[in-house]
Amino acid sequence: MTVESVFPRLEALLPHVQKPIQYVGGExxxxxxxxxxxxxxxxxxxxxxxxxxxxxxxxxxxxxxLNEREGVLAERTYSVWxxxxxxxxxxxxxxxxxxxxxxxxxxxxxxxxxxxELGYTNMLTALELxxxxxxxxxxxxDHPIVLAGGHAAFNPEPIADFIDAAVIGDGEQAVLDITExxxxxxxxxxxxxxxxxxxxxxxxxxxxxxRFYDVEYLADGRIGRVVPNRAGxxxxxxxxxVMDLDEWPYPKQPLVPLAETVHERMSVEIFxxxxxxxxxxxxxxITRPVRERxxxxxxxxxxxxxxxxxxxxxxxxxxxxxxxxEIADITKGLADRYAEDKVGLSLPxxxxxxxxxxxxxxxxxxxxxSGLTFAPEGGSExxxxxxxxxxxxxxxxxTVGAAYGNGxxxxxxxxxxxxxxxxxxxxxxxGVMAKxxxxxGREVTGSNDIRCTVSIGGFVPxxxxxxxxxxxxxxxxxxxxxxxxRDSIRGDRKFGKNIGFRYHDGKPGIVEGxxxxxxxxxxxxxxxxxxxxxRFDGWRxxxxxxxxxxxxxxxxxxxxVDVDWYTTRERSYEEVLPWDHLDSGLDKDWLWEDxxxxxxxxxxxxxxxxxxxxxxxxxxxxxxIQVGPxxxxxxxxxxxxS
Amino acid sequence: MQRIRLRxxxxxxxxxxxxxxxxxxxxxxLRRSAVPMAYSAGFTPHPKVSYANAAPTGVASEAExxxxxxxxxxxxxxxxxxLDASLPPGLDVIDAVEVRTSNFVERLEASEWQLRLSGxxxxxxxxxxxxxxxxxxxxxxxxxxxxxxxxDARGAVAAxxxxxxxxxxxxxxxTDGAADVRTGTPCAILRLVVRHATPAVRPDDVLSGLRATxxxxxxxxxxxxxxxxxxxxxxxxxxxxxxxxxRAAAPAGQ
Numbered sequence: 001m002t003v004e005s006v007f008p009r010l011e012a013l014l015p016h017v018q019k020p021i022q023y024v025g026g027e028x029x030x031x032x033x034x035x036x037x038x039x040x041x042x043x044x045x046x047x048x049x050x051x052x053x054x055x056x057x058x059x060x061x062x063x064x065x066l067n068e069r070e071g072v073l074a075e076r077t078y079s080v081w082x083x084x085x086x087x088x089x090x091x092x093x094x095x096x097x098x099x100x101x102x103x104x105x106x107x108x109x110x111x112x113x114x115x116x117e118l119g120y121t122n123m124l125t126a127l128e129l130x131x132x133x134x135x136x137x138x139x140x141x142d143h144p145i146v147l148a149g150g151h152a153a154f155n156p157e158p159i160a161d162f163i164d165a166a167v168i169g170d171g172e173q174a175v176l177d178i179t180e181x182x183x184x185x186x187x188x189x190x191x192x193x194x195x196x197x198x199x200x201x202x203x204x205x206x207x208x209x210x211r212f213y214d215v216e217y218l219a220d221g222r223i224g225r226v227v228p229n230r231a232g233x234x235x236x237x238x239x240x241x242v243m244d245l246d247e248w249p250y251p252k253q254p255l256v257p258l259a260e261t262v263h264e265r266m267s268v269e270i271f272x273x274x275x276x277x278x279x280x281x282x283x284x285x286i287t288r289p290v291r292e293r294x295x296x297x298x299x300x301x302x303x304x305x306x307x308x309x310x311x312x313x314x315x316x317x318x319x320x321x322x323x324x325x326e327i328a329d330i331t332k333g334l335a336d337r338y339a340e341d342k343v344g345l346s347l348p349x350x351x352x353x354x355x356x357x358x359x360x361x362x363x364x365x366x367x368x369x370s371g372l373t374f375a376p377e378g379g380s381e382x383x384x385x386x387x388x389x390x391x392x393x394x395x396x397x398x399t400v401g402a403a404y405g406n407g408x409x410x411x412x413x414x415x416x417x418x419x420x421x422x423x424x425x426x427x428x429x430x431g432v433m434a435k436x437x438x439x440x441g442r443e444v445t446g447s448n449d450i451r452c453t454v455s456i457g458g459f460v461p462x463x464x465x466x467x468x469x470x471x472x473x474x475x476x477x478x479x480x481x482x483x484x485x486r487d488s489i490r491g492d493r494k495f496g497k498n499i500g501f502r503y504h505d506g507k508p509g510i511v512e513g514x515x516x517x518x519x520x521x522x523x524x525x526x527x528x529x530x531x532x533x534x535r536f537d538g539w540r541x542x543x544x545x546x547x548x549x550x551x552x553x554x555x556x557x558x559x560x561v562d563v564d565w566y567t568t569r570e571r572s573y574e575e576v577l578p579w580d581h582l583d584s585g586l587d588k589d590w591l592w593e594d595x596x597x598x599x600x601x602x603x604x605x606x607x608x609x610x611x612x613x614x615x616x617x618x619x620x621x622x623x624x625i626q627v628g629p630x631x632x633x634x635x636x637x638x639x640x641x642s
Numbered sequence: 643m644q645r646i647r648l649r650x651x652x653x654x655x656x657x658x659x660x661x662x663x664x665x666x667x668x669x670x671x672l673r674r675s676a677v678p679m680a681y682s683a684g685f686t687p688h689p690k691v692s693y694a695n696a697a698p699t700g701v702a703s704e705a706e707x708x709x710x711x712x713x714x715x716x717x718x719x720x721x722x723x724x725l726d727a728s729l730p731p732g733l734d735v736i737d738a739v740e741v742r743t744s745n746f747v748e749r750l751e752a753s754e755w756q757l758r759l760s761g762x763x764x765x766x767x768x769x770x771x772x773x774x775x776x777x778x779x780x781x782x783x784x785x786x787x788x789x790x791x792x793x794d795a796r797g798a799v800a801a802x803x804x805x806x807x808x809x810x811x812x813x814x815x816x817t818d819g820a821a822d823v824r825t826g827t828p829c830a831i832l833r834l835v836v837r838h839a840t841p842a843v844r845p846d847d848v849l850s851g852l853r854a855t856x857x858x859x860x861x862x863x864x865x866x867x868x869x870x871x872x873x874x875x876x877x878x879x880x881x882x883x884x885x886x887x888x889r890a891a892a893p894a895g896q
Contacts, residue, residue: 007655011655012862012863014658014700015700015863016863019660020658020699020700021658021659021660021663021699023658024655024656024658025655026655026656026730026731026732027730028667028670028730256667256670258656258659258663258664258666258667258730259663260662260663260666264666306673307674308674309670309674310669310670310671310672310673310674310728311670311673312673342681342687
């Protein structure tokens with residue numbers, strides 16, 4: 001059955017919408033394969049606007065991994081803005097892929113990558129536009145398998161009604177394994193219908209099929225237990241881990257869009273996982289263990305990627321990039337190689353220490369030294385012990401002094417508000433730290449013109465972290481605490497004018513908290529918000545706290561639980577958490593001990609350099625920490641003049 | 643520094659490329675094909691590229707122009723082919739000459755546009771054009787950055803008529819025929835020459851003028867293509883090649 005392009009019908013709508021280029025595809029390095037020559041077809045979605053979704057590394061990697069395989073086709077789709085959505089509904093144009101403009105409903109698998117929970121309403125828009133029933137139970141054998149991945153999928157329970165399946169962990173090998181199962185089932189003539197293929201996926205132990213689990217609740221609203229309701233379906237579903245990153249050098253041919261997007265650079269993931277053990281950090285907990293890409297593998301990816309894209313900037317990505325065992329050789333080697341080519345290097349996510357100033361100097365060898373960003377996360381020494389962010393105030397001040405001394409003009413400090421056990425005093429320390437930073441800068445440079453920007457995000461407790469039991473700070477209390485900090489900064493005559501202060505109000509954090517630690521009962525809330533017009537919840541101009549709260553009242557009516565119960569309530573050791581049956585490898589008892597350590601302000605070292613703390617991941621997942629050094633260097637590239 | 647003028651297109655679905663989008667795509671194509679660009683001085687050096695008179699987003703074009711500065715001399719035709727191969731199909735580089743004359747932008751006196759009006763009978767469109775041309779001035783409005791603006795859309799129009807293929811019976815087949823081959827509905831094709839004036843009169847404004855003077859309202863948005871821009875021959879109402887002077891000034895044998 002050949003599937004027709006919807007482009008002619010879409011084209012007539014494009015003159016009426018903003019930034020039409022985002023809907024036409026044709027990106028450099030994009031792929032359009034013959035529909036009929038493929039027997040397993042994936043539509044991959046990053047459920048946000050094109051400008052955010054296109055640069056997403058996860059989607060780009062899976063797109064390329066799948067399209068490289070014979071007989072497999074993958075196309076991309078993104079959320080359409082409300083102006084186009086309205087026209088598509090009016091003219092009956094379905095959700096389409098940007099590659100060949102095929103209708104999403106015609107694919108075998110509809111895979112969505114959720115970096116954040118705020119994409120859930122956008123998923124519902126896409127499903128409805130695609131003509132796919134919103135709830136999994138209403139779908140037939142002819143509808144795509146709706147599959148969720150990404151970090152938010154580590155607790156897929158709030159969207160359990162809407163997805164057929166979820167995969168947690170690294171996707172590279174997992175999508176190929178799923179492809180083989182779907183291919184075999186189709187080749188056999190789709191025996192047993194939709195149920196059968198989902199059952200085959202569930203029995204691998206690596207694909208979560210929500211409908212094959214029943215959730216039982218206690219009278220007080222907590223979960224009693226979660227039980228498989230089919231033979232052969234495992235009690236717990238495992239995350240996937242790719243061990244050798246050098247075997248997966250993706251993206252090899254990064255997509256280069258015509259439209260402007262949020263990241264316009266050649267990104268290379270230099271390692272995956274982090275064992276620093278910051279207790280608030282979900283990414284660091286669920287991506288363990290650390291697996292480094294080799295220095296030579298990185299060099300090859302950068303070389304090939306720049307040639308394929310023409311980008312002017314290379315981003316060396318990871319959760320804490322300066323922690324790569326050969327980061328100094330990598331940055332120096334790349335800076336040397338591309339000194340003549342006006343290629344910039346960037347190193348997002350670095351820690352606060354003197355070593356990083358050397359790195360930053362190397363990266364800015366030919367350019368302007370404008371701003372450096374550090375993330376102490378907590379204002380007081382005490383709260384930094386609670387969150388296990390091991391930076392002393394002295395270290396920070398010395399580091400910052402070195403930065404100003406090296407010609408950097410501005411320092412940006414990132415903090416969180418609402419951390420467990422936090423008091424007003426801990427937050428007010430943020431202001432004190434900023435003043436000390438400026439004082440040091442003035443001392444080092446002899447100039448009064450020193451800037452320090454303080455940027456504050458609200459803390460949201462996340463599943464699979466030691467803080468998964470913690471009470472979230474209410475929106476009102478967050479706002480009150482931040483107001484006190486603002487007043488103390490603004491009121492300071494000597495330093496106030498030199499401190500920039502950026503923060504968000506506490507309301508969006510409560511909705512994120514509700515979705516992060518929610519269970520299946522939250523599905524009704526998401527659906528109510530969607531039906532009331534909720535879209536693009538990650539965008540200030542679209543997000544509506546009042547709508548979420550009104551819909552939560554409606555959706556949770558009769559359950560005995562409410563938004564506070566999900567967010568500001570502290571959980572106990574015995575409580576069955578909605579995500580306990582999704583196995584990130586972390587031992588729940590270890591997480592609990594780490595939570596107790598947090599409350600006692602006890603820090604834990606990084607297991608890369610100290611003995612194992614038995615977090616459980618390596619033995620449970622049969623993985624191990626994989627770090628260098630390899631001792632290799634990046635040699636100059638042979639220059640071939642064209 | 644060698645300077646080269648290039649002519650490029652925005653065809654098919656890539657007509658939705660905005661000018662900013664095109665600039666980024668073009669500068670990346672320069673890097674991919676390792677063109678030895680000359681750079682501006684300063685903290686953030688930029689490759690020397692200047693663009694002339696870009697067509698609006700959503701409007702196709704056969705005749706966009708830009709100029710680049712090179713640090714090392716290159717053969718214009720070889721450079722054209724290299725850049726064309728590096729850009730996506732639809733953004734095609736179709737002509738290149740070495741710069742030998744100045745005042746290029748002033749030479750772009752007028753544009754020739756093609757307007758495809760799907761769902762409009764050619765005869766009906768021809769009548770509307772006659773009414774438009776008969777008027778001395780045609781006031782139209784457009785939203786600009788400074789609010790709603792009213793101006794004359796008639797004065798800048800140097801020529802306006804049914805496309806040659808539609809004059810007479812106009813019943814040849816293909817995309818230039820009187821009916822759209824894709825849908826079988828009637829389709830009028832107009833050829834329009836507009837002087838580049840201030841305020842700029844765009845094809846959209848002329849279409850607003852057709853609506854204002856002759857009540858012509860196409861059921862779907864017009865597909866607009868810039869066919870040419872360059873010096874205007876007032877006698878014949880035609881637009882000529884703006885690169886002709888550079889070509890003529892080339893030393894013999896090149």
